Amino acid sequence: MTTLLKETLGHESIYMPTPARIVKMETMTPYEKLFRIELPSGFSLDHRPGQFVELSVLGVGEAPISICSSPSRSNGQFELCVRAVGKLTNAVHQLESGAKIGIRGPFGRSFPIERFYGRDMLFVAGGLGLAPLRSLIDQVIDERGMFGRVIILYGARTPDDILFPEDLAIWDEAKDIELHITVDYPNDRWVGNVGRITSLFDKIEYEGRNMVASIVGPPIMYRFVLSELLAHGLHEGNIWMSFERQMKCAVGKCGHCQMHHLYTCQEGPIFSYPEVKHLEEAFS
Amino acid sequence: MNSIKIMPKGALRTWIERLQSRDFKVVGPKALHGQFVFEEIVDPQELVIDYPMSAMPPKKYLLPPREVLFSFNTRTMEMEAEITAEPTVIIGVHTCDMHAINLLDTVQSTGFADQHYRARRDATYLVSIECLKPCNAQCFCKDMETFSVPEDHDLHFTDLGDVYSIHIGSEKGEELLRGSTNVWTPTEADLKRLNEVMAAKWPEFEFRLECDLHELPEVLGATQHSPLWDELGEICLSCGACTQVCPTCYCFDVTDEVDLTLENGQRVRTWDSCQLEKFALVAGNHNFRSGVAARQRHRFTRKVKYQYEAFGTMGCVGCGRCGTACHVDITCIKTYNRLYEEYQAKTAEPVAADRANGHREANGAVTAAVVTKETVSEGTK
Numbered sequence: 011m012t013t014l015l016k017e018t019l020g021h022e023s024i025y026m027p028t029p030a031r032i033v034k035m036e037t038m039t040p041y042e043k044l045f046r047i048e049l050p051s052g053f054s055l056d057h058r059p060g061q062f063v064e065l066s067v068l069g070v071g072e073a074p075i076s077i078c079s080s081p082s083r084s085n086g087q088f089e090l091c092v093r094a095v096g097k098l099t100n101a102v103h104q105l106e107s108g109a110k111i112g113i114r115g116p117f118g119r120s121f122p123i124e125r126f127y128g129r130d131m132l133f134v135a136g137g138l139g140l141a142p143l144r145s146l147i148d149q150v151i152d153e154r155g156m157f158g159r160v161i162i163l164y165g166a167r168t169p170d171d172i173l174f175p176e177d178l179a180i181w182d183e184a185k186d187i188e189l190h191i192t193v194d195y196p197n198d199r200w201v202g203n204v205g206r207i208t209s210l211f212d213k214i215e216y217e218g219r220n221m222v223a224s225i226v227g228p229p230i231m232y233r234f235v236l237s238e239l240l241a242h243g244l245h246e247g248n249i250w251m252s253f254e255r256q257m258k259c260a261v262g263k264c265g266h267c268q269m270h271h272l273y274t275c276q277e278g279p280i281f282s283y284p285e286v287k288h289l290e291e292a293f294s
Numbered sequence: 295m296n297s298i299k300i301m302p303k304g305a306l307r308t309w310i311e312r313l314q315s316r317d318f319k320v321v322g323p324k325a326l327h328g329q330f331v332f333e334e335i336v337d338p339q340e341l342v343i344d345y346p347m348s349a350m351p352p353k354k355y356l357l358p359p360r361e362v363l364f365s366f367n368t369r370t371m372e373m374e375a376e377i378t379a380e381p382t383v384i385i386g387v388h389t390c391d392m393h394a395i396n397l398l399d400t401v402q403s404t405g406f407a408d409q410h411y412r413a414r415r416d417a418t419y420l421v422s423i424e425c426l427k428p429c430n431a432q433c434f435c436k437d438m439e440t441f442s443v444p445e446d447h448d449l450h451f452t453d454l455g456d457v458y459s460i461h462i463g464s465e466k467g468e469e470l471l472r473g474s475t476n477v478w479t480p481t482e483a484d485l486k487r488l489n490e491v492m493a494a495k496w497p498e499f500e501f502r503l504e505c506d507l508h509e510l511p512e513v514l515g516a517t518q519h520s521p522l523w524d525e526l527g528e529i530c531l532s533c534g535a536c537t538q539v540c541p542t543c544y545c546f547d548v549t550d551e552v553d554l555t556l557e558n559g560q561r562v563r564t565w566d567s568c569q570l571e572k573f574a575l576v577a578g579n580h581n582f583r584s585g586v587a588a589r590q591r592h593r594f595t596r597k598v599k600y601q602y603e604a605f606g607t608m609g610c611v612g613c614g615r616c617g618t619a620c621h622v623d624i625t626c627i628k629t630y631n632r633l634y635e636e637y638q639a640k641t642a643e644p645v646a647a648d649r650a651n652g653h654r655e656a657n658g659a660v661t662a663a664v665v666t667k668e669t670v671s672e673g674t675k
Contacts, residue, residue, distance in 0.1 A: 022375035024406050025363040025548070025561065029371040069368040069552045069559045095577040110371045229580060256576045258548050261406035265545030265568060269582065270592075271600035276405065291574075291582050291592075 013056040027112030058120030059146035060280040066112030073098040074257040078141035080148030091141035117260040129222040130158040136227025161188045165207030218243030226252040249283040299460045305476035310338040322385035343386045347429035351541035379417035387422040390611040393440040394541030424452040432614030434502040440611045505634040510598040517633040527587025529622045534567030536616035
């Protein structure tokens with residue numbers, strides 16, 4: 011078994027992807043599709059939660075996408091949740107099961123899951139932020155005994171935008187997982203919470219001292235969630251975030267993902283709060 | 295490797311022809327539209343080795359403005375890397391540009407090594423030349439400690455009037471001189487002349503920055519909220535000319551190009567610029583460096599703080615090209631000096647405030663002292 015990164019680095023050019031195949035795709039919302047991708051036989055992705063790959067459609071381009079499946083459930087295959095927002099992602103949405111795509115990676119720093127052992131785990135996901143967090147959540151669930159409480163807060167724009175409904179149902183049923191969902195704009199059928207993600211904090215009682223928070227969402231969400239967590243006594247070093255930047259090379263060269271001195275593709279995309287709290291460009 | 299050879303100026307032409315006959319592509323500064331540009335030298339007479347600043351650095355021979363990374367077939371998914379490197383001798387590289395190439399070497403070999411750059415760099419031979427005078431009013435190589443050749447070089451020429459002294463810095467350099475008959479070991483007189491020429495060089499260069507190079511990272515760190523950034527943001531046109539001419543800029547964009555059958559294509563990288571509005575744009579139309587002021591700040595801070603801290607080498611070599619290329623006269627010298635002034639005022643503030651307090655408390659005494667002094671001086675008259 012060779013890891014994909016070794017394969018990528020073994021290429022004559024680090025910018026050349028490895029061909030892989032879409033084995034399953036599922037429409038989750040009008041904008042998001044879930045792709046299950048299979049690497050050529052003999053290769054494993056060998057990723058850690060929070061890392062990303064460069065996804066290629068030859069002739070269209072390449073874009074960085076977070077891996078949304080857990081390493082503990084990889085099996086030579088992995089999943090990417092892709093929102094159609096740009097040229098590459100729209101092209102990927104047009105593909106069908108069986109189509110060949112290119113993959114480079116995995117790249118970037120992951121969530122330091124070993125440092126989370128023994129802690130209460132709080133996950134705060136806004137919109138598509140649930141995708142990268144899902145890879146961590148499932149890993150935590152698969153090693154459930156290693157952690158304290160598991161609390162998942164998820165905010166979507168509308169009920170139709172809710173991602174991973176099957177996973178949410180499983181998490182909701184699990185007795186040792188506390189799941190709270192909210193939507194900004196309800197529809198007629200919605201009976202759940204309505205309001206911003208911060209409104210969910212009223213639903214839970216928690217002790218900040220022993221808690222690790224992993225937050226992924228749109229830039230605006232970070233500010234509000236951070237002030238809530240800090241006010242609740244979470245240690246700054248126990249707050250972890252993922253930053254979405256346009257990594258064009260993923261190898262620390264192209265410059266596009268740089269926030270001040272940090273290349274997000276190298277030092278990130280996962281950062282602890284103290285590492286970025288003084289960086290305007292992290293939250294601007 | 296530390297030996298010096300002497301070559302009469304008249305032999306330069308035959309040496310270049312010899313390199314060409316050995317299948318080296320020879321590149322050097324040529325005059326074009328009143329400026330100097332690095333181009334392939336076909337006829338050695340085109341070479342202007344004694345030139346002021348070139349419009350563009352020789353960087354393009356290591357990182358071309360447009361470069362195919364690999365070619366592909368969209369149907370079969372076959373891909374082929376395009377690593378192209380032809381043995382190239384770049385003649386007449388100024389020492390600031392040598393330092394810039396040193397930085398590029400470090401960057402492109404650190405972490406994930408870029409094979410495209412490495413292959414081209416390995417096939418490139420650098421013949422640098424000692425600058426005996428500053429290029430123009432914008433360059434500040436003395437401040438940036440780049441007005442001498444870095445240790446890592448191949449051949450380094452110094453103009454001694456009717457001959458060149460050639461410092462051989464590497465085996466690659468030796469290789470270039472191999473078989474040259476018109477090159478000799480320096481005589482006592484040659485070495486004396488070299489020393490005289492060098493001694494005459496130093497007074498020609500003046501400091502143009504108010505601060506020391508090693509203070510710049512701290513100065514930039516302390517002035518991230520300077521009003522200067524907004525002032526630059528007001529006038530900067532976001533044209534990216536500064537980064538186009540910079541010898542150490544290496545940011546790039548990647549695009550796919552396909553033929554009319556949509557079957558065969560190439561993934562291409564092209565120079566990009568952090569000064570362009572869309573450089574930091576991400577999905578969902580979020581731009582985390584949308585302001586012109588923030589982009590200017592990023593450029594200057596990256597050059598003399600981030601890169602210095604990451605690689606131990608300044609990202610600015612003091613060549614002055616960005617200031618020369620700028621349409622609205624944003625220059626390194628003015629920027630760094632203004633920031634240093636603000637930095638000094640800022641760090642001096644607590645001291646000045648203390649002194650002011652001291653003055654207020656001891657006001658009477660101070661006045662008395664002045665009076666006394668005046669009285670004394672009047673008395674002595």
